[in-house]
Amino acid sequence: MDPVISSSDFGQLRAFVTVGEVLSFSRAAESLGVSPSALSQLVRGFEERVGVRLFNRTTRSVSLTDAGERLFQRVRPAVAELGAAVGQVRDQGERPAGTVRVVSFHSAAELYLRPMLAGFHAAYPDVVLDITLDDAVSDFVGGGFDVALRLGEVIEKDMIAVRLGPDLRQVAVASPAYLARRGTPAAPRDLVDHDCIRWRWPGTTAPYHWEFWQDGDWFEVAVDGPLIVSDKRLALDAALDGIGVAFAVDHRVERHIAEGRLVPLLEAWSAPFPGLFLAYPRQRQMAPALRAFIDHVRAVAGAHEPA
Template identity: 70%
Template sequence: MDTLLSSADYNQLRAFLAVAETLNFSRAAERLGVSPSALSQMVRGFEERLGVRLFNRTTRSVVLTEAGERLFERVRPAVSQLGDAIGQARQQRERPAGTVRIHSFRSAAEMYIEPILPAFARDYPDVVLDVTLDDAVVDVVAGGFDAAIRIGEVIERDMVAVRLGADMRQLAVASPDYLAVHGAPAHPRDLVRHRCIRWRWPGRPIPYAWEFFEDGAWFEVVVDGPLIVDDKPMALRAALQGIGIGFVVEDTVREHIASGRLVPLLEPWSARFPGHFLCYPQQRQMAPALRAFIDAVRAGQPVRDSVD
């Protein structure tokens, strides 16, 4: 028999097994939902295909031939295993299991992934979340990730994007000690004369140019200063220590502004931009484990992060 069975081969094999198990064409036909005559034709076609008689039939009885016995003994366990494998596959569809690989910006993971972990681990014990925290913008598919959480402006066009939070804005901030010595900029372009704490996208050689909004358009200011980092919490801590002016997401400094440890600067030019999104490739059939993660993140309540 061919290694790969055609649909006709498989139907004939099922017919043979049903008759071999019941030794009765009527009962076997009822089990398969076909007429006895159709079942008889399938068995006869199977015998012709193999070139050997599998049953000895009389008007009163049906018995397996020696060749039929040997075939039945070998095929029955294999078909049973195949049925178990198909059942397990269906179970995977119904019960989330397996590994979900996620790429997330660090701040987004603190807001949207960490809060759901206890409940997710309890509700989906067979799902493993493999989370990579990285502020670099990577190709989700090429990197082998199932989903990513990042800001809206760096999402590939062919990805499905689910909004997770409100729009965000970045603020220039400085400590009172810094302002007492250097003064405050009156316009974003004045920043070129200040000591700024610069941030660099991971994997990129040039620090990020600070972005502001004026007269309906965004513009960039290339700043300078004593410190370049690729870790935003470190940049914030440096601003708190008076090393220079930082450029940070507003949500991360609310408490510091409220306490007076930081002073917001240039707010009229600080416009909002699309916030965090959960994105994943378009797919016809989504793995249950990935669907469970997406649903959990969307249902979770984000928390605001702060750096002490």
């Protein structure tokens, strides 16, 4: 081992990395389970050992010096890898148990949760899955959930996001009977003169504006019509009954289109967007039960962990 960093210095190195991640001695101390004064001594001892100041400290802020930033970028992955290796060895002796709280969009649950439940229970009988189905977009960590399955476009940027499936595409559809009665829209703006079956995001008051793609950019159309729903299956049923035009994800309507019950509209303006993802916060040590759940969902979906 390099004589500058011996095995006895790992505690100081871990303290340095933790402070560098959160830029707060009090928050880093809480994360490590030590007092702020003890943490300060560890970092100061590390600075003396390497012979350079690593942090700029004021009464109100903490920041990395240039030297500190260079060292932080190099050693952070190594410290994380060491911690993960030790945690993996420890977790191998633990049978996953406890409760995993999951919140999922209805569509994600249908595609990726329902198919894995029986197999997961057989493999991990001591794990309880507490699943909430909710299409509302909210802070799932703040809501007390461990993991979420939702559209990629609504996942917070600081989350780990594992793609579960391909990109999705929304397409306007209507029944042949409706089109015979009202005519076929030639462009998205024509929809304002049609009976559209509108959908409202749970937790919102205004109906969703339909989104279309043209010349490299998205634009919205505020459609109108006789029906507003919060359930997309009901919107699709209404379109099948000839009430009006619906806006649905392509895999939900492809069978109806193939069998002639629905006609796709305005496809030239329908573009793909990020599909469904599994999301969870970055964490140093993951509970074995949560790790087992994430791995099981990924296996069902054929997904790969992000780098």
